[in-house]
Amino acid sequence: MILWKIIFKNAFRHKLRTALTVLAVAVAILAFGLLRTVISTWYASVETSSATRLITRNAVSITFPLPLSYYSKIRQVDHVEMVSYGNWFGGIYITEENFFANFAVEPETYLELYPEYLIDEDQRSSFLRDRRGFIAGRQLVERFGWEVGDIVTLEGTIYPGNWEFQLQAVYRGRDENVDESQFFFHWEYLNETLEETDPAMADQVGYYLVGITDPDMAAQVAGEIDALFANSPAETITETEESFVLGFISMTETIIEVIRIVSLVVIVIILAVVANTMAMTTRERTGEYAVLKTLGYSGGQITFLIMGEALIISLCGALLGILLTYPAAQGFRQALRAFFPTFNVQPDTILIDLGIAVIVGIAASLIPSRQAVRIRIAEGLRRIG
Numbered sequence: 001m002i003l004w005k006i007i008f009k010n011a012f013r014h015k016l017r018t019a020l021t022v023l024a025v026a027v028a029i030l031a032f033g034l035l036r037t038v039i040s041t042w043y044a045s046v047e048t049s050s051a052t053r054l055i056t057r058n059a060v061s062i063t064f065p066l067p068l069s070y071y072s073k074i075r076q077v078d079h080v081e082m083v084s085y086g087n088w089f090g091g092i093y094i095t096e097e098n099f100f101a102n103f104a105v106e107p108e109t110y111l112e113l114y115p116e117y118l119i120d121e122d123q124r125s126s127f128l129r130d131r132r133g134f135i136a137g138r139q140l141v142e143r144f145g146w147e148v149g150d151i152v153t154l155e156g157t158i159y160p161g162n163w164e165f166q167l168q169a170v171y172r173g174r175d176e177n178v179d180e181s182q183f184f185f186h187w188e189y190l191n192e193t194l195e196e197t198d199p200a201m202a203d204q205v206g207y208y209l210v211g212i213t214d215p216d217m218a219a220q221v222a223g224e225i226d227a228l229f230a231n232s233p234a235e236t237i238t239e240t241e242e243s244f245v246l247g248f249i250s251m252t253e254t255i256i257e258v259i260r261i262v263s264l265v266v267i268v269i270i271l272a273v274v275a276n277t278m279a280m281t282t283r284e285r286t287g288e289y290a291v292l293k294t295l296g297y298s299g300g301q302i303t304f305l306i307m308g309e310a311l312i313i314s315l316c317g318a319l320l321g322i323l324l325t326y327p328a329a330q331g332f333r334q335a336l337r338a339f340f341p342t343f344n345v346q347p348d349t350i351l352i353d354l355g356i357a358v359i360v361g362i363a364a365s366l367i368p369s370r371q372a373v374r375i376r377i378a379e380g381l382r383r384i385g
Contacts, residue, residue, distance in 0.1 A: 003301060003304060003305060003308070004308070006305055007304075007305055007308035007309050007312065008312065010281070010305065010309045011308075011309045011312040011313055014281070017277060017280070017281075018277075018313060021273060021274065021277045021313055021317065022313060022316045022317040022320060023317070023320075024270075024273045024317070025270055025273060025274065025313070025314055025316075025317025025318060025320075025321065025357070025360075026317045026318070026320035026321035026324060027321065028266050028267075028269050028270040028273070028317075028321070029270070029317060029318050029320075029321025029322065029325075029353050029356070029357070030321040030324045030325055030328060031263075031266050032263050032266045032267065032270075032321075032353065032356065033321065033322065033325040033329075033345065033349055033350075033353055034325065034328060034329065034332065035259050035262060035263040035266070036263060036346075036349045036352065037325075037329055037332075037343060037344070037345050037346070037349060038259055038343075039256060039259055039260065039263075040346050040349065041343050041344070042256060049240070049241040049242040049244075049245055050241055051215035051218065051240065051242070052081075052211055052212050052213070052214075052215050052218075053113060053209060053210065053211055053212075053240070053241040054209075054210040054211075054212060054218060054221065054222055054225075054238050054239065054240055054241065055207055055208070055209060055210070055238065055239060055240075055241055055244040056070075056074065056207060056208040056209075056210060056225055056226075056236050056237070056238040057206070057207045057208075057236065057237055057238075057244075058234055058235070058236065058237075059226075059234075059235040059236055059237045060235075062088075062206065062207065064234070065087075065201075065204035065205060065206060065234075066204065066205055066206075066207070066208065066234050066236065067203065067204060067205075067234060068085070068203040068204060068205055069203075070205075070208065070228075070229065070234075070236070071083055071085060071205075071208070073228050073229075074208055074210060074225055074228070077221060077224050077225055077228070078221070078224070079212050079213050079214055079217045079220070079221050080210055080211070080212055080213075080221060081211045081212060081213045082109055082112060082113060082210075082211035083109065083208055083209070083210055083211070084105065084106045084109035084110040084112075084113055084208070084209040084211075085105070085106050085187065085205040085206075085207065085208045085209065086103045086104060086105035086106065086110065086187060086205065086206060086207060086209065087103065087104045087105075087187065087190065087204075087205055087206040087207075088101075088102075088103060088158070088206050089102045089103055089104050089154070089156070089158065089159065089185075089190070090102070090156070090157045090158045090159075091154030091155060091156055091157065091159075091163060091183075092154060092155045092157060093144070093152065093153075093154055093155075098144070100140055100181050100182065100183055101179075101181070101182045101183065102154065102182070102183035102184075102185070103182070103183070103184050103185075104184075104185055104186065104187040104189070104190040104191075105184050105185075105186075105187055106187050106188075107127065107128055107135075107184070107186055107187075108128060109209075110184070110209065111124070111135075112211075113209055113211045115174070116173060116174040116175070116178050117171040117172075117173070117174075117178070118171060118172050118173070118174055119135065119169050119170070119171045119172075120169070120170075123135075123148065123168060123169035123170065124169055126168040126169060127168040127169040130166060130168050131186050131188060131189050131192075132164065132165055132166055132185075132186070132189055133165065133166050133167070133168035133169070133185070133186070134152070134165040134166070134167060134168065134183060134184060134185035134186075135167075135168065135169040135170070135171055135183075135184045135185075136167060136169075136170060136171070136182070136183050136184075137170070137171055137172075137173075137179065137180035137181050137182050137183075138170055138171065138172045138173075138180045139180035139181045140180065140181045140182065140183060141167070141170050143181070146167050147167070148167050148168065148169070148170065149166065149167060149168075150166070150167045151164055151165070151166055152164070152165050152166075152167060153165075159190065159193075159194065159198075159201070161193075161197070163193075165185050176344050177344070187205070191203065210225070210238070218240050221238075222238035222239060222240075223238075225238045226238050267356055267360070270314070270317075270356065270360050271360050271363055271364055274310055274313060274314050274360050274361065274364035275363070275364035275367070275368075277310075277313065277364075278306065278309070278310050278364050278365050278368045279367070279368050281309070281368075282306060282368035282369075282371060282372050290375065290376075299373040302369065302372050302373055303365075303369040303372075303373060306365045306368055306369040306372060307361065307362060307365040307369060309365070310360075310361040310362070310364045310365035311357075311358065311361035311362070311365075312361075313361070314357045314358070314360045314361035314364070315354075315357045315358070315361065317357065318353055318354055318356070318357030321353065322350055322353055322354075325345055325349075325350075325353075326345060329343055329344070329345050
């Protein structure tokens with residue numbers, strides 16, 4: 001009990017120095033937490049991917065279409081329960097700054113394959129009945145202040161022209177990792193228009209979404225689908241939804257690695273700040289440690305005093321940084337919601353923050369405590385005053 005009283009008094013003896021150190025640690029923990037959240041957000045779509053969903057796309061590139069006639073052939077493959085399809089539409093709402101993902105999909109099967117999109121049944125029925133209707137995520141609707149029944153016009157980029165849609169349904173995510181910023185409308189509406197304006201682009205889809213009965217059969221089903229279209233003008237690559245998403249993420253792997261490196265640099269900064277503070281306090285208290293030795297305190301007890309002080313400072317900074325992380329993440333999400341529709345601080349990030357604080361506190365006290373233990377009593381007493 002006496003040792004703990006000494007630790008707390010020492011930790012806050014120099015209030016300004018302690019406050020500045022705690023603040024520095026808090027800023028570093030805040031930066032580390034945000035960087036970790038960026039990485040976890042990058043992989044959020046991987047976490048929500050289903051083992052029973054496969055993606056079939058053109059073997060050349062996803063920008064190349066596939067014939068609509070592939071639908072019936074894929075449907076006949078063993079262990080295939082349901083097939084849907086869609087196109088990336090790439091429409092612009094008012095200005096290019098208002099970016100959000102928008103797709104033309106076969107609505108009924110698509111929604112069945114994504115049970116994580118929760119929709120009111122009445123709105124769902126209205127959407128399925130209305131060929132010009134669209135469904136949007138809750139976050140997207142809140143972003144632009146849309147209401148059910150509103151007419152929304154998108155300017156086509158891949159498919160030129162002004163396309164009018166009516167909001168019929170709003171979906172919400174089953175959990176916080178589900179993207180609520182997407183826009184879906186009827187593929188048939190797109191195709192009927194293309195049949196009139198550009199027949200060469202009609203009856204083509206960007207990808208097929210394949211629901212299978214057994215995730216253990218994913219590799220076999222994928223192989224059978226691709227074998228159907230081998231040596232055809234439009235060969236296919238079929239992969240799990242997770243692999244498909246990871247393929248996109250791999251294009252930005254360099255950015256992710258840079259973020260990881262920066263987060264490690266932040267840890268080094270925290271260690272340097274706390275270590276510098278502990279080195280200064282140990283030098284100032286050399287005489288005090290010598291007195292403690294004469295009173296019979298062991299080297300382990302002196303080490304405990306120094307290490308405890310470092311841990312209190314680093315943990316105070318970490319707790320402050322963690323408290324600041326949540327409002328900072330909220331502000332980050334609001335500022336960059338077009339690029340990070342989900343930006344949630346994960347529990348494991350908080351645990352890592354606390355773990356770093358403990359490691360930093362221990363590591364920063366190793367050298368100062370070693371010096372305090374090894375100093376001779378006579379030498380230490382000379383430094384008093």
